Amino acid sequence: MTADDRFDTRIDVQTYRPAAIKKAAYRVAERCTVRLEPSDSDEPILRFTFPPRTSDTAAAEAVRVFYQELLDEELRAQLHEETDALRSLILAHAFSRTDLLQR
Amino acid sequence: MNQLADTFRDRSAFAPSGPYRLLPARFSRLDDRRYVITNDVGEYVVLERPALQALLRHELQPGTPLYADLKSRHFLFDGESRVALDLLALKYRSRADRIADFTALHMFVVTLRCDHTCSYCQVSRQMEEKSRFDMSQAHADRAVEFVFRSPSPAIKIEFQGGEPLLNFDLIRHVVLRAESLNREHGRDLVFVIASNLTRLNDEILDFCKGHRIYFSTSLDGPADLHDERRALPRGSSYRAAVDGIQRIREALGPDAVAALMTTSPGSLPRVREIVDEYVKQGFHSIFLRSLSPYGFAVRTSLVRRYDVDDWVKFYVEGLRHIIDLNLSGYPMREEFAAILLQKMFAPVGNGYVDLQSPAGLGIAGIIYNYDGAIYASDEGRMLAEMGDHTFRLGHLDEDSFEEVMTSDTLVDLLKDSMLEGLPMCSDCAFMPYCGSDPVFHKATQGDVIGHKAFSSFCKKQMAVLRHLIALMEDDASARRVLQSWI
Amino acid sequence: MLIKLHGRSLRALSPERSPEPFLGRVCTNPALPAAARSREILLVEGPCELPGGFRAYLTRSETGVARQPNVFFIGAEFPFLGDGDIIRIHPERSGLTVLYRRSSAFNSMLVTERCDNYCVMCSQPPKERDDGWLVDELFEIIPMMSPETPEIGITGGEPGLLGSRLVDLVDRFRRFLPRTALHILSNGRAFADEKFALALAKVGHPDLMLGIPLYGDLPEVHDFVVQARGAFDQTIRGILNLKRHRVRVELRFVVQRDTVERLPAFARFVARNLLFVDHVALMGLELMGFARSNLDAIWIDPLDYQRELAEAVEILDRARMHVSIYNHQLCVLDPVLHRFARASISDWKNLYLEECARCEARARCGGFFASSVVRRSRGIAPFAIAEQSGPMVAQRED
Known part of the structure; x- marks a missing residue:
């Protein structure tokens, strides 16, 4: 898979939103660098670059972890979308009145 | 038979209707x-x-x-x-709301002088003789005024060094001065002397008897491990520590002295022996700490000589041993776990300086250096000794407490330490139990926020929290022990 | 001791009687100055000359026709009656009701029988009718109570339904009995209106506590037990409003079959969300009223929930909350729970069983509700003192 220290694949940006891809990339930064590169088709290229002397096993593991993180980030994005407004509401409420434990 | 009388509706009539949010x-x-x-x-x-x-x-x-x-x-x-x-x-x-009661811990570096010559020392030591490394009385008086400017109802004044007992006259002066001011302020005021105990004597103990003074000393483990890293030109540092511990207990009571350990590469395979040394010395508490990347430690690149994974192994094994001690009838608490468990299970968490969001910088603890400079944390002062003044908030000669607490330096640091806004942290389930440790990230990554994917602080926090949660979920006997620490 | 507080066997000895029921305070001193007699009811043992001017007279010895008005023969009934007790006499019905006993540590006052909850184990089922006279009567007798009264309980029904009248009542207690602790049993719903909570707080009663039942950590559990949708939200908001205005609140959780499963979750919820309440009482069932008609549906033997109870107590205790166990006999409780158990059953409705006579722990035990005889735990058994090398340890007798 890694003849050199690079691995390219295509990614469906309908399924995975770019924000989630970027966050997942940030999380795996210690194992590899992940970049989104434009391509001729609708699906951009996902380019993994590994540090020098990364073994094939380690590289495969890094890619696996990236996709795992990507799935989590998708779920997180979903959770954020649904709850961000509520969080603001709760915070506004929290600081809008005197507190119970105030002495 | 087991039905309610017919004027009552059954449970299904009260089941929530519609989808959940x-x-x-x-x-x-x-x-x-x-x-x-x-x-x-x-x-x-x-x-x-x-x-x-x-x-x-x-x-x-x-x-x-x-x-x-x-x-x-x-x-x-x-x-x-x-x-x-x-x-x-x-x-x-x-x-x-807890943040409103800011700055409970005030650290006074009463001298930078020390009688030890430890290779890893977190404080740049100075020769014993040079009294230009002592804090002046004028600076001490000014710092005591600062102490009572903070709104915290509980105040702890901690004397640090160097070896603070080398300047005991100033300690005595600060204690008396603070107590005299406190007659008007009425705070819950205690003092701690962080000492290696080599200079402990009856005069010092006699003075401590009349005041709320506690000792905190270092105990790294068995004698060879302790003395290997803590070089005392004449004599054994270990001997001085354990003898001092006994003398303090006899003079001031069993709870008057606590010990802290520093982990070195030599400690990693010996966690059981270290814990057992604490048991032998009659302690019921130990803090299994990681080595901090400050002072001489960074220069001798000790930090890099062992990996976080090794430390986690050390920690997990130590915690297991401590839990087993409890299960066999010797009550013993691991303080790092206790702090995290309190954050998880106590409704208002706790105020442990190093795990706050925003960080405890200045608002949980503040340190007055021997030369009058003011730093946001002890580690921030150590970084300054290495030439990085990021965490210097001002000087006792030049600034007021209000100026220090509202300085751009502090406010910017605090803003950058709100986990809610930091990459990775803001999405992390462990966020409510964690802190940002800006000094660590400045020291290791050159930036107070740091990239958490490369942060050994982050790795350590996640590993320990995962381990504790798994124990709480999966191990009923461990759970009972851990719960007793909350 | 089980005490009867109501009877209908007065025998009128005087031809002249008040047509309406009336209130008065028991007095055993016939020499009381005449000017102080108008609200006093003189209680005499043997036959004697009855001095004039008392509101009424009670005699324990049968005599002939009395000259004074409102003289009644009570025989050996109400043996506990004494100076300072407050009673209602209903001449038409030959009725006597004891409203207040000066010697009791805790007097409970019913202020309404109306309630907006309809709890499946209610020991005092609500009645939907205008009973404003109850609180009127209480207003009347407050000035007659001893200023040394240690504690008064206000119960219902739901006292919160009295609205501003409840606030006035608490104010009246504050003015006439400033040293008397006042405990109000309320479902808390009315205090979801913050203005009402504030009004109560503004009375500034020096020793007021609201006992508010909360039967679970989830609305579906609580609402089912109280048979009212939305009650959980209102009760919680009521508690928050009361505490926001510094009114002391005690939570009361009744352990029964529908609540026991989430008892530890309830404790965790309270420790997390309601840490600021002043007391948590975990209570056993009182088998009266609806609890009796629903007995098979709600009963669970305390022996079968000791694990949940111990876990809940531990959670609350660890959170440094003040927690008590009420209405449980010591012999059915796990020994680790004994230090939380309180002898909580009102003296006029508790009793002990035959086997309790041999029990060494009886003095510390609350005993039974008189009503509990309809169903008892398998665990009832006397403790015998076992001599050990250390301190005395109570053990269950096999």
Whole structure:
């Protein structure tokens, strides 16, 4: 898979939103660098670059972890979308009145 | 037979109607199988991935124990009930309110002089003779004024060094001065002397008897381990510590002295022996600490000589041993776990300086250096000794307490330490139990925020929290022990 | 001791009687100055000359026709009656009701029988009718109570339904009995209106506590037990409003079959969300009223929930909350729970069983509700003192 220290694949940006891809990339930064590169088709290229002397096993593991993180980030994005407004509401409420434990 | 009389409706009549709604939360992997989900106020639920997906897709079935727990702990709400929002707001506010009582810990570096010549010393030591490394009385008086400017109802003044007992006259002066001012202020005032105890004598102990003074000393483990790293030109540092501990207990009571350990590469394979040394010395508490990357430690690149994974192994083995000690009838508490467990289970958490969001910088603790400079934390002062003045807040000769606490330096640092706004942290389930440790990241990554994917602080926090949560979930006997530390 | 507080066997000895029921305070001193007699009811043992001017007279010895008005023969009934007790006499019905006993540590006052909850185990089922006279009567007798009264309980029904009248009542207690602790049993729903909570707080009663039942951590559990949708939200908001205005609140959780499963979750919920309440009482069933008609549906033997109870107590205790166990006999409780158990059953409705006579722990035990005889735990058994090398340890007798 890694003849050199690079691995390219295509990614469906309908399924995975770019924000989630970027966050997942940030999380795996210690194992590899992940970049989104434009391509001729609708699906951009996902380019993994590994540090020098990364073994094939380690590289495969890094890619696996990236996709795992990507799935989590998708779920997180979903959770954020649904709850961000509520969080603001709760915070506004929290600081809008005197507190119970105030002495 | 087991029916209510017919003027009553059964349970189904009160079941929530309609779909549920999610409340703000964060989740992270616990292990290969499970996730932990937490909310802003630190409640958590452990669940498997399919359950997490079902929860987020609104496919979770009401009436199941998991649904009930998620609802009870405010991860979802349903039906007409909206009181979860009131309660969440209240809990959020209670956690935030603690910040208003800022700066409980005031550290005085009464001298930089020390009689030890330890290779790893976290403080740049100076020769014993040079009294230009002592804090002046004028600076001490000014610092005591600062102490009482902070609104905290509880105040701890900690004397540090160097070896603070080398300048005991100033300690005595500060204690008397602070007590005299406190007659008007009425704070809960205590003093701690962080000392290697080599200079302990009867005169010092006699003075301590009449005041609320505690000692904190270093005990790294068995004699050879302790003395290997703590070089005392004449004599054994270990001997001085254990003899001093006994003398303090006899003079001031069993709780008057606590010990702290520093982990070095030599400690890593010997955690059981280290814990047992604490038992031998009659302690019921130990803090299994990681080596900090400051002072001489960075220069001798000790930090890099062992990996976080090795430390985690050391910690997990040590914690297991401590739990087993408890199960065999010797009460013993591991303080790092206790701090994290309090954050997880005590409704208002705790004020441990190094794990706050915003960071404890200045607002949990502040340090007055021997030369009058003021730093946001002890580690920030050590960084300054290495030439990095990021955490210098001002000087006792030049600034007022108000100027220091509202300085751009401090406010910017605090802003940058709010986990809610930091990459990775803001999505991390462990966020409510964690802190940002800006000094660590400045020292190791050159930036107060740091990239958490490269942060050994982050790795350590996540590993320990995962381990503690797994113990709470999976090991009933360990759970009972851990709960007793909350 | 089981005390009867109401009877209908007065025998009028005087031809002249008040047509309406009336209130008065028991007095055993016939020499009381005449000017102080108008609200006093003189209680005499043997036959004697009855001095004039008392509101009424009670005699324990049968005599002939009395000259004074409102003289009644009570025989050996109400043996506990004494100075300072407050009673209602209903001449038409030959009725006597004891409203207040000066010697009792805790006097409970019913202020209404109306309630907006309809709890499946209610020991005092609500009645939907205008009973404003109850609180009127209480207003009347407050000035007659001893200022040394240690504690008064206000119960219902739901006292919160009295609205501003409840606030006035608490104010009256504050003015006439400033040293008397006042405990109000309320479902808390009315205090979801913050203005009402504030009004109560503004009375500034020096020793007021609201005992508010909360039967679970989830609305579906609580609402089912109280048979009212939305009650959970209102009760919680009521508690928050009361505490926001510094009114002391005690939570009361009744352990029964529908609540026991989430008892530990309830404790965790309270420790997390309601840490600021002043007391948590975990209570056993009182088998009266609806609890009796629903007995088979709600009963669970305390022996079968000791694990849940111990876990809940541990959670609350660890959170440094003040927690008590009420209405449980020591012999059915796990020994680790004994230090939380309080002898809580009102003296006029508790009793002990035959086997309790041999029990060494009886003095510390609350005993039974008189009503509990309809169903008893398998665990009832006397403790015998076992001599050990250390301190005395109570053990269950096999």
